[in-house]
Amino acid sequence: MATKETEKSPEQTCADLSESLSTICAAQLDRTQHNMEATLGEIQDIQQIVNEIKNAVAPFEVVSLNQAIQVACQVLDALLASPKSLSTDILLSLNELGDIAFQFVTCPPEEQLQNLYSQCFTLQENFKQYSNNIVAECAKIPSEPIGNTTELVNNETQTSLSPTASEIAAFQKYQPRADDFFVALFSAGIHATATDVAESSTYDNLARVAEIIFVRATPQGSIILFAAELPDSVLTDIAGHPITAVTKDNPLSTLIAPWNTIAFHTTETAQAPQAPQAPQTTQTTQAPQTPQAPQATKQAAQVPQAAQATPQTPQKEPVDEDFDTQNLSLPSDLSTVDPEMLQDFLANADELLEKLSECVLDLENDPTSKDAIEQIFRAAHTIKGTAGMFGFRAIQKLTHVMENLFDLVRKGQLLATPSHIDAVLFGFDRVRSMFDLLRKNALPEVPINDALAQLNASLRGDAPPTATSTSHTVTASTPTASTPTASTPTASTPTASTPTASTPTASTPTASTPTAVTATTSQAATSKSSAAAPAKKDDGSGTLRVDLKRLDSLVNLVGELVIDRTRFALIEDEIRARGQNSELLHSMSEAVLLFGRHMNEVQSIIMKIRMVPVGNAFTKFSRMVRDLAKDCGKEVDLHIEGGEAELDKTLVEEIGDPLVHLIRNSVDHGIETPDEREKSGKPRRGNILLRARQDSNMIVITIQDDGRGLQVDKLRKKALQNGLIKENEVLTDKETYNLIFEAGFSTAEKVTNISGRGVGMDVVKKNITKLKGVIELDSGIGEGTTTTIKLPLTLAIIPSLMIEVQNENYAIPLVNVVESLRISPNEIQRVGAVDFVKLREKAMPLLYMSKMFGIEDSSTHSGYRTEGDKNPHHSQTSGEHSPTLEVSASNRRNKKPRIIFVVVGIGEKRVGVVVDQLLGQQEIVIKSLGKILPKPQGIAGGCVLGNGKVALVLDVGEIVEEMGRGRVKGVYHE
Amino acid sequence: MNRGARGLSEIQPLQKNPATGSILENPLTHREDPNSPDVSHINQTGLRHIGFRLNTDDFLLDMKFVREIIMLPKITFLPRSDRAVEGVFAIRGEIIPIVNLRRILGMPEGKREASTRAIILQTERGGLGLIVDDITEFVWVNESSIQILDQNFFGERYHFLSGVSKIGAKMCGVLDVEKLSARFIPAQNNQDSIIASEEMS
The missing domain is CATH 1.20.58 (Methane Monooxygenase Hydroxylase; Chain G, domain 1)
Known part of the structure; x- marks a missing residue:
């Protein structure tokens, strides 16, 4: 084994090195985007890795590669000796260098070698270019004593106090723009180096609301100078550290030593040729000096995309241009954001997040799913891009880290493990809570450090380089991608400072415009997102968001x-x-x-x-079941069927919570632990089937688990204990099951945080009833439990049975109507004070509506209500919707009086409501009776009939419930 | 029926007043009384009130609460509600409860007649209808000319009256819309009280 490992070692080490190089580069890129300087230590780290790569590839004797690495080392040396920071281009090139080195080592096929050679050559040229630029830069800034910088190399902790060129540029940039400058001062001993400061939580918090200009650490203490548009008190809260406001002209002069000696000499940079291009970020001030030879892999691949995307989304252009100001100003004042755009963003982001969660779970099931990875990558990118557009730093940063992770996965350098998925899902939660805050018009200030830490840990913790040939596809495509870039002069205004045409590719003056930021990775983010957006629109074939x-x-x-x-x-x-x-x-x-x-x-x-597909409410359950099952130590699969059945949007929204309860119950109580399942001869993995189907004008949602099922004895015992039933009461199994919908009923012996507080099912039933729905339970011991929810398709229009009692019309929602019957009075049997009818061997209590509602009480009939043109037959109700079910020709006049009753029911409870006439089925629009009067018990609302009169809609649920409590007048004969 | 002949010194018909044109926009509210004398020269300060008749009594109601006045619509009996609630009716898709003040005041039951109207009030909690036997007048009423009723002296049924207008030959009860609508707020929102009130009736 040991020998085998040593044999493999050059490849392995090279892969490792390439990996760590790209990680460092990615981290640096992120920092550069946030105007953070790479410290000397970090550059040294990179240098060390490059050196190691050099050693690792040496045995392969690839001359061009060795040369390229050589030049890269020179660049890094020059960087260490100069006050310049790492530019994006150098980072990208370094990253590519690592990739190429890795590919050489893994012995690619012949045809690719040629490409690799040419890439090496380009890289080499580029590095030479960088090196020249850096040397030229150093020469231009005489005020930077070389001796000082060389000293720095020897002693990391001793950093020059005087600001670097880029820091001065940042200062100049924000001086006219920001409201105020602030400093955070730290006493000695807290931070040893500037890197420590940059890694502190204070720095991190500040970076989200402010523009950091200058960071230094000395043995006497450390300092952060930044620009922000918030009062210092607020900043103090955010940073968790005292913040002092300073003047904009000479910010540090008022401070104690050694800071008061630091000055941002504007004259110094005025000498620099790039001074007129002040409105640029730190990394872009370098851009003119570093001709952006369009060789860099990612960049090259993305620029053509950007060129395509920009004409399609012209509205994004101005925002892009103003990216920096937005960054600075937005987090402090949300009101400046166009609310409509924000709304669009949020709505879009919600969908994207939902999709992301879905895809991530897909990915977990099938870690090699290319499709899922691509989708995730795109969605994360879009969120990142748009969040950046609005200046929501935290979201941007978080999604960026996730995107990095998925980039590795996409390239095949990383295999998504559950720990990755967990970290990513955790990150989604954070992002989602930030969106929620935004929706409430609050600033998205959610701590993201924990999420970042988890992500980074999962990245660092297990990143086995699963080097496959697929990883080459991205890089291999670059030579072709670079050609279109070279031919397109990027539609930007070429500035005069760039004609450093030494390499063949660099001859086309690219980028380096006021929007030079766009040439860097942040551009890539936005351009990619904008490229993804129109593509998405095409799928929707012209959908419209409507209030x-x-x-x-x-x-x-x-x-x-x-x-x-x-x-x-x-x-x-x-x-x-x-x-x-x-x-x-x-x-x-x-x-x-x-x-x-x-x-x-x-x-x-x-x-x-x-109508929206009910599946919209289902998507979140996969995630929920996964998490719950993990918590309970169970193995559960959720199967979703019929998510395409359509339901009223409000119903889809409302049905979510009850379903959460039910599914939780299934996972927590229904499904057994894997061991238990094995014992009872079931597969270890439990199954929950969530199915929706349309049944005429109802939607039926069933939740079926193959768990242990409901135990009738246990339920009965519990119900007896709670006084829900009496000892001698005989209940069918089904009736017993439905006892769990009663308030205060819970069989769980121990209360978990998932379920078992005995409020769940009670609330579920209430919610379903509120939605004019019906919920039923069926179960078999050892076979599992099935919960069935029937809901009307829409709340706005309810098909109802119209009835007449004492010349008043009432509507009974058809959901609650079981059947309607006509019987002769002698079939009624009085038991005590209650009338019963024997219906299919079951006793059915009768409820006289006229008595219940006191309608027959003629004293309440006033002259105002009786109309002159009294027409007992309201013909409108027997309208064209359906034939009249049953019309008795005025049973009162009939010699043989007939009694008509409608069997209504909720769940298992049935009541016969005695009415005068049935008027047929009608679709009604249910309306509230207003807020002036208390809602009368048993009445759900009213509807306006064709003749302009109001008909009341019965609330069968309330009537049945009331009857159960023995309160209803119409049942008893007093 | 010659209401104008009362010659009320401080009550004047608003039909002639251009400042109150808004009231007349709704043709239903515009009940031209040909017998009204032109008394527009009299004092126009105070609040606009609408006068209506119930049984034989006259009442005044602050105009600011009135949404519109319509012919008595078809009313649906609303079971299990306050005795004074005649029922509900629909206007332009909205369902509004309608109150029979005769019941509150203990007057004999009224009858639907040609002059019967429903005044729709706009309260904080939505529309509320009032059945009145006739609309009599539109007047400006000074607050000082309303004598506050001593709540302890009169019975509970008069609680919805804020006072009695001293103006004119005939005493008019001045309706307090807020108190009237507050009457229907359930003391405790449970059905026992409703059933109790139902049984009491």
């Missing part, structure tokens, strides 16, 4: 129109009955008919607008 309120008012209006249409039909009938003007009547009939037809169409379309 729900507008849609609701539209639905209401259509409801009114439906009533108007019925009224027209009534008028038409009346005219016909009077036999007037047959010709006019004929055209009137035609118009009414057409109106009705169009109305129907409009109604069905409007109703469809509100």
Whole structure:
């Protein structure tokens, strides 16, 4: 084994080195984006790795590669000796160097070798260029004593106090722009080096709200100078460290020694040729000196994309240009963000997050799924890009780290392990909570350090280089990608300072415009996101986001129109009955008919607008079940079926919580532990099936688990204990199951944080009933439990059975109607004070509506209500929707009186409601009765009939419940 | 029926007043009384009130609460509600409860007649209808001319009256809309109180 390892070692070490180089480069890139300087120590780290790579590849005797590394070392040497910081280009090139070195070592096929050689050559040229530039730069700044810098190499902790050129540039940049400059001073001994300062939590917190300009650490103490637009008190809170405001002209002069000696000499930089281009970030001040030879892999690959994307999304352009100011100003004042854009962003981001979670879980199941990785990468990129556009640093940073992770996965350098997935999901939670804060118009100030730490830990912890040939695809494609870049002069204005045409590719003057930031990776982020956005739009084939309120008012209006249409039909009938003007009547009939037809169409379309797939509510459950199962130490698979069934949006939103409860219950109580399952001869993995299907005008959602099932004895014992049932009460199994919906019922012996507080199922039932739905439970011991939820497709329009009692019309939602029957009075048997009817061998209590509602009490009938043109037959109710189910020709006049009753029920409870007449089925729009009066028990609301009169809608749930408590007047004969 | 002949010195018909044009925008509220004398020269300070008749009594109601006045609509009985609530009706898709003040005041039951109107009030908690037998007048009423009723002296049924207008020959009860709508707020929102009130009725 040992020998084998030593044999493999050059490849292995090279892979490791390449890996660590790219990690360091990525970290540096991130820092550069945030205007942080790379410290000498970090540059030395890079140098060391490059040296190691050099040694590692030496045995392979690739001349061009060795040369390239040689030059890279020179560049790094020059960097160490100069006050310049690492530029993005150098980092990218270094990263590529690592990649190429790795590829050489892994012996690529012949045809690729050629490419690699040419890449090496380009790199070599570039590094030479950088090196020249750095040397030239040093020469230009005479004020930087060389002796000082060489001293620095020897002693890391001794950093020059005087600001570097880039720091001065940053200072100049923010001096006219920022409101105030602030400093955070640390006493001696807290931070040893500037790196320590930059890694402190204070720095991290500040970096999210402010622009850090200058960081120094000396044995006497350390300092952070930054620009922000918040008062110092707020900043103190954010940083968790005292913050002092300083003047903008000479910020450090008022401070104690040694800081007061530091001055940002504007004259010094004024000599520098790039001074007129002040509005640039630190890394871009270098850009003019470093001709952006379009060789860098990522950059080269992305620039053509950017060129494509920008014309498609012109609205993003101005924002991009203003990226820096946005960065500075936005986090301090959310109101400056265009609220509509923010809204769009949030809505979009929500979808993306949802998709991300989904894909990440896919990835967990199939770590090699290319499709999932690509999707994740794109979505994360989009979020990062747009968050950056708005200046939400924290989100940007977090997604950036995640993106890095997925980049490695995509390149095949990393295999996604559960620990990665956990870290990523944790990160999503953080991002989501930040979005929630944004939605509340608060600044997204959520601590992200923990999430970052977890991500980084998972990155560092196990990053086995699963070097496969697939990893080459990205880099291999670069030579072709670089050609279009060279041919497109990037549509930017070439500045005069750049014609350093030494390499063939650099001859095209690229980038280095006021928007030079865009040439760096942050550009890549935004351009990529903008490239992804139009692609997404194409999929949606022109969808439109509509304010729900507008849609609701539209639905209401259509409801009114439906009533108007019925009224027209009534008028038409009346005219016909009077036999007037047959010709006019004929055209009137035609118009009414057409109106009705169009109305129907409009109604069905409007109703469809509100419909969304119920699956939208389901997606989050995969994640939930996964987490829960992990917590419980169980193995559970969630299967989702029929997510495409459509349901009213409000219902989809409302159904989420009850489903959460039910699924939690299934995981926590239903599914057994793997060992238990094995004992009972089941597979170790439990299954939960979440299925939705449409059943005429209802949607049926079932949650089925193959767990231990409900134990009737246990339930009964518990119910007895809680006094829910009496000792002698005989209940069917089904009735017993449904006891768990009673308030205060819980069988779980120990209360876990997941379920078992005995409020869950009670609340679930209430919520479902509120949605005019029905919930039922069925179970078999050892077979599992099935919960069935039936919901109306929409809340706006409810199909109802219209009934008449004492000339008043009532509507009973069809959801609650079981059947309607007509019996003769002698079939009624009185038991005590209650009338019963024997229906299919079951006793059914009868409820007299007239008594229950006191309608027959003639004293309440006032003259105001009785109308002159009294028409007992409200013909509108037997309208065109469906044939009248049953109309008794006025049973009161009948010699043989008949009793009509409607069997209504909720769950297993059934009650026969005695009515005078059935008027057929009608679709009604349920309305509130207003807030002035307390809601009468047993009445859900009202609806407006075709004749303009209000019909009350019965709340069957309340009536049945009330009856169960023996409160209803209409049942008992006093 | 010659209401104008009362010759109230401080009550004047608003129909002639251009400042109150907004009231007249709704044709239903515009009940031209040909017998009204032109008394527009009289004092116009105070609050605009609408006068209505119930049984034989006259009442005044602050105009600012009035959303509109309509012909008495078809009313649906609302079971298990306050005795004074005649029922609910629908106007332009909104369902509004309507109150029969005769019940509160213990007057004999009224009858739907040609002059019967429903005044729709706008309260903090939504619309509320009032059945009135007739709309009599639109007047400016000074607050000083309303005599506050001693709440302890009169029975509970008069609580929705904020006072009595001293103006004119006839005493008019001045309605307090807030107190009226507050009457229906359940002391405790449970059904026992509702059933109790139902049984009491």
